[in-house]
Amino acid sequence: MLEVQSLGKTYLGSTPHEAIRDISCSVTEGEFVALVGPSGCGKTTLLRCLSGLDSPTTGEVRVDGARVIEPVASMALVFQEYGRSLYPWLTVEQNMRLPLEAAGVSRSEIRERCDRALTDVGLQGMNDRHPWQLSGGMQQRVAIARAIAYRPRILLMDEPFASVDAQTREDLEDLMLDIRSRYDMTIVFVTHDIEESIYLSDRVIVLSQPPTTVAKVFPVNLPRERDQLGTKSLPEFIELRTAVHRAIRRDEDVTAGALAKA
């Protein structure tokens, strides 16, 4: 359903910067794909191009065959910085209502969807709180609730759990697996964390050092039912973790070698 064909992105300016050289990949309906790669390899840039918030310099993105040239109504984005993605002067529900009102959803349905999404993320009854009255993990749950209340077909998540503590992160990972099983969504999830990428996804795409290409793709053939302790101690999980780690390290070594020769 989501196709990326030979996507390249160069930021223009006094010194043009080639953030992405050539990425091709596709995501099928209902798939959970994790994108991992070194810092600065263009993960956020890629997500912005996927969503239509930014446009590639070369190549293209297609959703169901249609070329993406502007923000796509069937997608929602969840960012790392929940503190900046929620309006502090609005309540939880008011924050959640904004995209639904813009999409023309009826008042009664908005209320119903907000209540259901808040229940799904474990924040039932918190409709009238303000973001600043909530912990970081709770604010990120609100950002997720806002996205699922919108009912996107494709959910793009940009390192959404990078700013929370380890325990909250595990809880939020399990929340995502739960949401994935309740809602029929295709998810593209950017993370730095190799374990997180495998634990959550059906496929891990490793991006190279800049100028960025796809370094390697790993199918995750683990049982659908996942559990923080059980899944992460499976031999298949450990093998995959080593393989993804190696793919990232090998690419770093190749790049370091090329730089040393230059």
Ligand SMILES: Nc1ncnc2c1ncn2[C@@H]1O[C@H](COP(=O)(O)OP(=O)(O)OP(=O)(O)O)[C@@H](O)[C@H]1O
């Ligand atoms: N608007 C912009 N103008 C110029 N350069 C940019 C712009 N946005 C990003 N870049 C550069 O493009 C490269 C890729 O940035 P991007 O934020 O997409 O990487 P990332 O993989 O998401 O990074 P991180 O893992 O650190 O979050 C970086 O070198 C960055 O400095």
